[in-house]
Amino acid sequence: MGIADSREQGIAEWRQQLEKGEVSARELTEHHLARIQAVDPTVHAYLEITSERARADADRIDARRAAGETLPPLAGIPLAIKDNLCTKGVTTTCSSRMLEHFVPPYESTVTDRLWQAGAVLLGKTNLDEFAMGSSTETSAFGPSRNPWNPERVPGGSSGGSAAAVAAGECIAALGSDTGGSIRQPASFCGVVGLKPTYGRVSRYGLVAFASSLDQVGPFTTSVADAAELLQVIAGADPRDATCLQAPVPDYVAALDQPVAGLRVGMVRECFEAEGLDPQVKAAVLAAAAQLEALGCELVDVSCPRFNDGIATYYVIAPSEASANLARYDGVKYGYRAPDATSLAEMTARSRAEGFGDEVQRRILIGTYALSAGYVDAYYKKAQQVRTLIRRDFDRAFEAVDVLLTPTSPTTAFGFGAHSDDPLAMYLADLLTIPANMAGLPAINVPCGFDLEGLPIGLQLITGVLEEPRLLQVAHHYELAAQVMQARPVAPLVP
Amino acid sequence: MAGAAVAPASPVTSQQAPWEAVIGLETHVQLGTASKIFTSASTAFGDAPNTHIDPVVCGLPGTLPVLNQKVLEYAVKAALALNLHIAEHSKFDRKQYFYPDLPKNYQISQFDEPIAEDGWIEVEVAEKGKQTYLKRIGIERLHMEEDAGKLVHAGSDRLDGSTHSLVDYNRAGVALAEIVSKPDLRTGREAAEYASEIRRIMRYLGVSDGNMQEGSLRCDVNISVRRGPDAPFGTKVEIKNMNSFSAIQKAIDYEIQRQIKAYEAGEPVRQETRLWDESKQLTKSMRGKEGASDYRYFPDPDLGPIEVSDAQREGWRAELPELPAAKRHRYAEQLGLSIYDARVLTDERSMAEYFEAAVAAGADAKGIANWVTGDIAAYVNANRLAIAELPLKPEQLAELVQLIEGGIISGKIAKEILPELLEQGGSAKAIVAERGLGMISDPAAIAAIVEELLAAHPEEVAAFRSGKNKLQGFFVGQLMKKTGGKADPKLANQILIEKLNG
Numbered sequence: 001m002g003i004a005d006s007r008e009q010g011i012a013e014w015r016q017q018l019e020k021g022e023v024s025a026r027e028l029t030e031h032h033l034a035r036i037q038a039v040d041p042t043v044h045a046y047l048e049i050t051s052e053r054a055r056a057d058a059d060r061i062d063a064r065r066a067a068g069e070t071l072p073p074l075a076g077i078p079l080a081i082k083d084n085l086c087t088k089g090v091t092t093t094c095s096s097r098m099l100e101h102f103v104p105p106y107e108s109t110v111t112d113r114l115w116q117a118g119a120v121l122l123g124k125t126n127l128d129e130f131a132m133g134s135s136t137e138t139s140a141f142g143p144s145r146n147p148w149n150p151e152r153v154p155g156g157s158s159g160g161s162a163a164a165v166a167a168g169e170c171i172a173a174l175g176s177d178t179g180g181s182i183r184q185p186a187s188f189c190g191v192v193g194l195k196p197t198y199g200r201v202s203r204y205g206l207v208a209f210a211s212s213l214d215q216v217g218p219f220t221t222s223v224a225d226a227a228e229l230l231q232v233i234a235g236a237d238p239r240d241a242t243c244l245q246a247p248v249p250d251y252v253a254a255l256d257q258p259v260a261g262l263r264v265g266m267v268r269e270c271f272e273a274e275g276l277d278p279q280v281k282a283a284v285l286a287a288a289a290q291l292e293a294l295g296c297e298l299v300d301v302s303c304p305r306f307n308d309g310i311a312t313y314y315v316i317a318p319s320e321a322s323a324n325l326a327r328y329d330g331v332k333y334g335y336r337a338p339d340a341t342s343l344a345e346m347t348a349r350s351r352a353e354g355f356g357d358e359v360q361r362r363i364l365i366g367t368y369a370l371s372a373g374y375v376d377a378y379y380k381k382a383q384q385v386r387t388l389i390r391r392d393f394d395r396a397f398e399a400v401d402v403l404l405t406p407t408s409p410t411t412a413f414g415f416g417a418h419s420d421d422p423l424a425m426y427l428a429d430l431l432t433i434p435a436n437m438a439g440l441p442a443i444n445v446p447c448g449f450d451l452e453g454l455p456i457g458l459q460l461i462t463g464v465l466e467e468p469r470l471l472q473v474a475h476h477y478e479l480a481a482q483v484m485q486a487r488p489v490a491p492l493v494p
Numbered sequence: 495m496a497g498a499a500v501a502p503a504s505p506v507t508s509q510q511a512p513w514e515a516v517i518g519l520e521t522h523v524q525l526g527t528a529s530k531i532f533t534s535a536s537t538a539f540g541d542a543p544n545t546h547i548d549p550v551v552c553g554l555p556g557t558l559p560v561l562n563q564k565v566l567e568y569a570v571k572a573a574l575a576l577n578l579h580i581a582e583h584s585k586f587d588r589k590q591y592f593y594p595d596l597p598k599n600y601q602i603s604q605f606d607e608p609i610a611e612d613g614w615i616e617v618e619v620a621e622k623g624k625q626t627y628l629k630r631i632g633i634e635r636l637h638m639e640e641d642a643g644k645l646v647h648a649g650s651d652r653l654d655g656s657t658h659s660l661v662d663y664n665r666a667g668v669a670l671a672e673i674v675s676k677p678d679l680r681t682g683r684e685a686a687e688y689a690s691e692i693r694r695i696m697r698y699l700g701v702s703d704g705n706m707q708e709g710s711l712r713c714d715v716n717i718s719v720r721r722g723p724d725a726p727f728g729t730k731v732e733i734k735n736m737n738s739f740s741a742i743q744k745a746i747d748y749e750i751q752r753q754i755k756a757y758e759a760g761e762p763v764r765q766e767t768r769l770w771d772e773s774k775q776l777t778k779s780m781r782g783k784e785g786a787s788d789y790r791y792f793p794d795p796d797l798g799p800i801e802v803s804d805a806q807r808e809g810w811r812a813e814l815p816e817l818p819a820a821k822r823h824r825y826a827e828q829l830g831l832s833i834y835d836a837r838v839l840t841d842e843r844s845m846a847e848y849f850e851a852a853v854a855a856g857a858d859a860k861g862i863a864n865w866v867t868g869d870i871a872a873y874v875n876a877n878r879l880a881i882a883e884l885p886l887k888p889e890q891l892a893e894l895v896q897l898i899e900g901g902i903i904s905g906k907i908a909k910e911i912l913p914e915l916l917e918q919g920g921s922a923k924a925i926v927a928e929r930g931l932g933m934i935s936d937p938a939a940i941a942a943i944v945e946e947l948l949a950a951h952p953e954e955v956a957a958f959r960s961g962k963n964k965l966q967g968f969f970v971g972q973l974m975k976k977t978g979g980k981a982d983p984k985l986a987n988q989i990l991i992e993k994l995n996g
Contacts, residue, residue: 086556099555106549108556207555212795241560241797320795323588326599327553331661343659347592370590370790379792 003031006171007221007484011077011228014171018065018076025058025065025076028171029120032078036122036169044144045154045164047083048091049123054078057120074232075118080164080173083124084131085111085216086205090121094207095139096129098328098335098354108205109240110174110216110233117232122170125160129356130325131181131209133157134428135418138358143415146188148454152412155185155428158219162189165219172229173219178209179313180408180432182217186444187407187457190484192474193219194226195432197465198439199244201230202237208324210317211242213436221484223445223475227251230467246465254468255475260295262473264288265400269306270431276409283448283456284406290481291404291473299400303392308385309433310426315369315382322366328354361422390438397463402473405431407444407457431459441467445474446483453487511722515750517679517715521692523671523702524641524710525568531640531669532559532602539708543662551667553597558796561586565638565669568701569609570802570810572671573636575695575817578613580807586638586794591787594661595642603672605791608637609800615695616819617687618837626833631688632676641668665709671701677716682746686739689713694818698843706737713742718763719753728753729763733777736770745770749777821846829859838867844881845871848888855892862895869909873916885919894922906979907931935982937989940973943981944993947972958994969994 086104136159147167154163158175162185177195186193218229330336330350337349369378418425435442447458533550587605643666647656693704718728768777825836
């Protein structure tokens with residue numbers, strides 16, 4: 001059929017080929033369904049593959065094109081959606097037994113915007129249960145595998161979406177990021193992952209983990225594609241009171257603005273972080289040097305409160321989660337324990353049997369942190385530290401335009417590497433959490449490989465609503481570095 | 495021995511001040527917005543279970559609340575009418591507890607930063623056989639929250655012990671304003687008057703229908719007793735389940751006596767929630783309150799801060815109607831009405847407005863008040879009409895009253911033509927002219943009729959003149975009969991007495 005590997009080509013090129021009739025939406029969809037069939041038994045990126053719907057949607061797009069309609073920007077582009085985004089009529093499990101058979105009667109705002117823009121749903125992707133985890137190992141339906149090395153985790157919680165894009169099982173995907181759940185798996189899987197400003201993208205229909213931190217964003221093979229997807233999903237939503245009213249700028253147009261003269265802040269604390277792999281550090285410093293070569297000015301900045309981010313996060317996120325997950329009681333929907341003899345027993349057993357260990361651990365932490373007598377010492381104190389982290393960023397952005405750090409202290413680790421030690425797992429989010437704490441946009445861009453051939457990621461962070469600047473710097477770096485062209489091994493060949 | 499007939503006072507109680515009750519009310523008012531507080535589902539009452547629900551109401555995964563701006567407007571207006579201070583910034587919190595009538599297992603409410611704090615209302619406490627008095631009752635706060643759904647239990651009147659329970663989420667998410675009084679109330683009557691004034695104010699504002707039977711207005715009572723105002727508070731007991739003002743009054747009066755008796759008998763009063771049993775006219779224990787529940791409140795991250803600017807607040811204040819207390823004062827002080835009339839006329843805004851429109855049309859306020867509180871109120875109630883629907887318009891009532899005031903017709907004639915006016919409306923003046931119902935006030939004409947009467951009843955005249963004064967009434971009756979009730983009664987009496995004595 002002559003269809004390119006979707007990792008070699010961006011949405012703009014696909015669109016051009018579709019418009020010219022060089023490829024049909026149906027062919028593009030079949031190509032990816034075939035790819036899924038070939039590699040997903042290994043990768044296990046998908047929990048559900050919506051082949052029939054995908055074919056029907058693709059055919060509809062082709063018919064509209066044949067009828068001479070002007071089609072929206074993502075017409076015929078096949079995508080994967082993290083399974084914590086509600087899709088009307090399509091099971092949405094959050095990788096939990098609790099929601100194993102939950103079929104939402106409504107569509108999330110972000111996915112609705114994608115379908116309005118003509119995108120085709122290939123399926124729903126795996127995640128850590130209720131997005132709680134950094135490896136997909138807490139998924140009730142088994143972990144996903146890293147396409148670069150199936151013995152390694154893809155990262156998490158949006159590991160399925162990251163792996164699907166990395167393995168060419170879709171053109172792009174959506175994930176959600178509460179403490180790094182887009183950027184860290186993007187880093188592990190060598191793809192671009194963007195967490196927009198808190199409130200830039202609607203959360204309506206995103207199954208809540210920690211409401212003040214959750215944000216939906218794209219996984220793509222290029223920064224330009226990330227801009228394309230953000231363009232479609234961003235913007236005010238009357239169904240989400242925390243969604244920002246600010247108009248949506250032209251992200252694609254912003255990409256080509258010159259970067260010379262921009263000040264790039266090297267966050268000292270992140271390069272001195274405990275457990276930072278020297279290979280990761282070296283690759284990220286090399287990326288900084290690349291930006292310097294493009295005319296950016298590197299500035300040493302200090303954000304002393306960054307290292308408190310993880311402690312703060314593990315109070316605030318579980319606190320919010322403990323309330324958000326209270327609704328799963330076996331009464332209205334979701335798993336109900338059989339044969340209970342009282343309401344209390346039904347609720348307790350439904351939750352004990354429906355939730356996995358990590359989810360229960362976080363509910364317990366959060367319930368404790370909000371309890372009378374502890375709420376001041378934990379929850380309220382954490383909110384104060386959160387303010388201090390925000391101030392660190394404010395101060396930093398007085399001196400620089402964009403901050404640069406590694407995305408993850410390590411490359412993809414092996415299965416079970418942290419299973420006896422939740423705290424070690426939590427450290428995987430050390431460098432990504434501060435941006436969530438402050439609600440800032442941040443992006444992972446691949447910047448190299450370690451000696452085992454595993455991808456390394458660079459994190460860039462800008463001020464609130466400065467996605468155009470963020471994408472612009474990332475795009476220029478990506479073009480200059482040509483990291484994927486220099487990769488030592490191809491992922492999951494062929 | 496002097497005073498031997500008097501029972502000796504107990505040495506203990508003689509030293510002590512009389513018992514006093516300390517009462518506070520928590521009033522939940524359903525705000526009458528068409529849609530729910532955080533979603534567009536309807537708030538209609540009385541429909542089939544679970545017909546006014548949507549993904550947000552049911553707390554489906556991924557749904558989010560968005561504040562209905564009409565709810566904010568109603569809450570602020572209610573708060574302004576209760577003389578509360580409106581917070582420039584306030585927030586919503588999650589109040590967490592597991593119960594199946596709460597779809598999310600937390601209630602969105604306001605905890606430590608309510609929309610309004612520190613106000614008061616003036617209550618007129620009227621009780622048969624007692625002096626009516628005014629009392630200012632402090633109000634701690636008003637906050638917004640969502641209502642819960644309704645549970646129906648099979649095989650038991652509560653969840654424990656039922657074979658199964660059904661839940662109806664139609665009510666879930668209906669907007670509530672919770673109004674918390676200060677512990678300023680001392681008697682059941684005061685509490686009932688306070689609650690009824692809250693209801694009256696909400697109805698004046700149009701923010702709630704205050705229907706207690708449908709649960710649009712619900713009161714929980716907190717009550718304790720102590721030995722006089724300086725004594726420490728006794729154990730606080732909560733009473734629920736009163737669905738009328740009289741039930742509030744009776745439940746409190748019962749509970750005061752129950753607590754006093756317990757203390758006097760040396761029995762402890764338990765901290766607990768009690769239910770008012772309307773059929774047995776007593777309170778009974780529902781559940782103990784062992785220590786405070788931990789609701790694990792925290793700010794709801796799904797809802798931003800609630801901001802009310804000065805301009806917004808003042809704009810809403812400017813839309814407030816004149817409130818019942820202000821009307822009562824004005825009617826008594828400026829219109830010279832009795833406290834009783836002022837109270838009756840202002841009970842419903844529509845009646846007060848009817849009254850005021852009639853007065854504005856130029857008739858005497860007292861005259862109008864008598865008609866409105868008497869025949870018109872009776873007719874409206876008997877026919878279950880809203881006074882605004884009454885065919886007799888206020889201006890037409892004013893015309894009728896003016897005819898009486900001006901001596902054109904007698905009160906008797908007015909009463910006679912009233913039924914027709916109530917049913918069809920119309921001009922009293924036109925009816926009077928058309929049917930010649932105008933009063934005979936020409937002294938010569940009346941004198942002529944009186945002469946005729948006396949001539950026709952010589953025996954009665956003789957009897958009168960020999961001292962049977964009571965017969966005056968007979969002649970008045972005869973005169974009215976002869977004139978079809980149209981004789982000017984004052985003039986007629988005067989001439990009659992003159993002639994009879996003559």
